Amino acid sequence: MTDARTFSSPLDLQSVRADFPILSRELAGGFPLVYLDSANSSQKPTQVVQAISDHYLKHNANVARAMHQLGAEATAAYEGGRDKVAAFIGATNRDEIVFTKNASEALNLAAHSLGASLKPGDVVVISEMEHHSNIVPWQLLCERTGATLKWFGVTEDGRLDLSNIDELLTEQTKIVSLTWVSNALGTINPIADIAVKAHAVGATVVVDASQAVPQFPVDVSTLGVDILVFTGHKAVGPTGIGVLWGRYDLLAALPPFLGGGEMIEIVRMTGSTFAAPPARFEAGTPPIAQAVGLGAALDYLSGIGMDKIAAHEHAIVEYALEGLKTVPGLKLLGPTDAVDHGAAISFELDGVHPHDVSTVLDTRGIAVRAGHHCARPVHERFGMQSSTRASFYLYTTPEEIDALVDGLGFVRSFFKVD
Amino acid sequence: MQLDSLYQEIILDHYRSPHHAGLADPYDVEVHHVNPSCGDEVTLRVELDGDTVKGVTHHSVGCSISQAATSVMSDLVIGKPVAEGMATYEKFLELMQSRGNIEPDEEILEDGVAFAGVAQFPARVKCALLGWSAWRDATAQALAANQGVKNA
Numbered sequence: 001m002t003d004a005r006t007f008s009s010p011l012d013l014q015s016v017r018a019d020f021p022i023l024s025r026e027l028a029g030g031f032p033l034v035y036l037d038s039a040n041s042s043q044k045p046t047q048v049v050q051a052i053s054d055h056y057l058k059h060n061a062n063v064a065r066a067m068h069q070l071g072a073e074a075t076a077a078y079e080g081g082r083d084k085v086a087a088f089i090g091a092t093n094r095d096e097i098v099f100t101k102n103a104s105e106a107l108n109l110a111a112h113s114l115g116a117s118l119k120p121g122d123v124v125v126i127s128e129m130e131h132h133s134n135i136v137p138w139q140l141l142c143e144r145t146g147a148t149l150k151w152f153g154v155t156e157d158g159r160l161d162l163s164n165i166d167e168l169l170t171e172q173t174k175i176v177s178l179t180w181v182s183n184a185l186g187t188i189n190p191i192a193d194i195a196v197k198a199h200a201v202g203a204t205v206v207v208d209a210s211q212a213v214p215q216f217p218v219d220v221s222t223l224g225v226d227i228l229v230f231t232g233h234k235a236v237g238p239t240g241i242g243v244l245w246g247r248y249d250l251l252a253a254l255p256p257f258l259g260g261g262e263m264i265e266i267v268r269m270t271g272s273t274f275a276a277p278p279a280r281f282e283a284g285t286p287p288i289a290q291a292v293g294l295g296a297a298l299d300y301l302s303g304i305g306m307d308k309i310a311a312h313e314h315a316i317v318e319y320a321l322e323g324l325k326t327v328p329g330l331k332l333l334g335p336t337d338a339v340d341h342g343a344a345i346s347f348e349l350d351g352v353h354p355h356d357v358s359t360v361l362d363t364r365g366i367a368v369r370a371g372h373h374c375a376r377p378v379h380e381r382f383g384m385q386s387s388t389r390a391s392f393y394l395y396t397t398p399e400e401i402d403a404l405v406d407g408l409g410f411v412r413s414f415f416k417v418d
Numbered sequence: 419m420q421l422d423s424l425y426q427e428i429i430l431d432h433y434r435s436p437h438h439a440g441l442a443d444p445y446d447v448e449v450h451h452v453n454p455s456c457g458d459e460v461t462l463r464v465e466l467d468g469d470t471v472k473g474v475t476h477h478s479v480g481c482s483i484s485q486a487a488t489s490v491m492s493d494l495v496i497g498k499p500v501a502e503g504m505a506t507y508e509k510f511l512e513l514m515q516s517r518g519n520i521e522p523d524e525e526i527l528e529d530g531v532a533f534a535g536v537a538q539f540p541a542r543v544k545c546a547l548l549g550w551s552a553w554r555d556a557t558a559q560a561l562a563a564n565q566g567v568k569n570a
Contacts, residue, residue, distance in 0.1 A: 353480065353481035353482060354481070355456060355458075355480075355481035355482075355483070355484075355542070355545065356425075356481050356482050356483075359421075359424065359539065359541075359542060360421060363421050370456065371455065371456040371457050372456075372457040376457065379457070385457050385458075385459065385479045385480075386456065386457045386458075414421065414425070415430075415482075
């Protein structure tokens, strides 16, 4: 058993957890759910589920093109979601918020539309710690255009290796696309500093904030980047909706990504003209109820306070790192202290494959992720094929961390590794 | 969920010392298969003697279930006619898809019966099938190549 270590959070965890009915579920064998997979997908509070249900049951219709009363209500609800997103991330103009299906689609949109003008000799810079969704769209773009893909490496302690930044950021560099918080290592990157250097050479800066927006206050009006994307379902919102924020003048200059309904101005058989942002980038019926749900999710997070959530995450990460370091044979992947460390911790357990770790923990009700977490290159960087990842959110308790640490002890004894 | 039914001692034994591990020469065909969702990888070599499986060797990176299943699979097919190996695969696949509702035939599956518990863990079934899919692919390629030689 772990001893009673100090833990202090500004959140009233009991009242937060009461908003998430799933957290009081019992799993097979009578074990209470210990959900440590929020970086994969967060759980949803009653308020979000009710907002979605309320929308479908009382206000459902298509948006914009439906001219009746319900259409007006649905449009107001959908556009209300946009207002809430804009306010949540500090966007000064609501038309800078584009709804997509998820963060991957937002990054593909960025790669297609930003990259449309690239040519051989141009350079796109990413990093070795990116999620596959911030690698593959840029690889495809470079194949299409003949541009060259380069990347920041990762240091031994899991930080972005900025030692060759002057070689990577040159006049040829047109786009720099980086994750703010690594989903595998937990590393929080100095995005604002890198953006200054990237802008100095005239590059456009894209940030994958999928693990950032849910975790700490984000203000795009002062961050100094050009495009920022995140997804709803990791921020207590529904699946099926992602967000791309872009500086309005930049978005206004970009060609469309997907073609279809509502993204046009005039369609003639000989050619079409396109709507202004954000409609230009929202072809087809958008994720309407999801936008309502996302709005409710962000209201929920704001109601609790993103600064408090960030402080809670930091305390949990510190507590978890301390606890995990007591497990014999456990090797942390990424930063081993809580400084600039997001709410995901990946590790290897000597002698036991991550899938086996996760299966054994699962039989005790503990849900973690095992595999490469859609970040294979960074695992390769550390000579690993896969790892086990525990990730936390505003509802994670120190008792759940204790359950994880005890569970890992059980894994070791089950597989007789000593 | 019964951990002991998943991790039978036979499985853990094969995991700790897998049979036919280490890629050997000579061979007819080498394949590399992965489970993209989890990252498990197996490199597998097959040598045929006519329609008989003369040798199977492998190098794999993965969990206990995938490593042990590849080890057991090698034991089951080596020295057997290809058709018999393929029929054994069908039996193993049926067991994996049974969700624990069929009694495995030990005559055919030998140590493979230990995987009956895996069928109750849907997320792990693909682990047990990785080595088999590599063997079937390599063997089909080797047969096709031999056919080509005969026709030439």
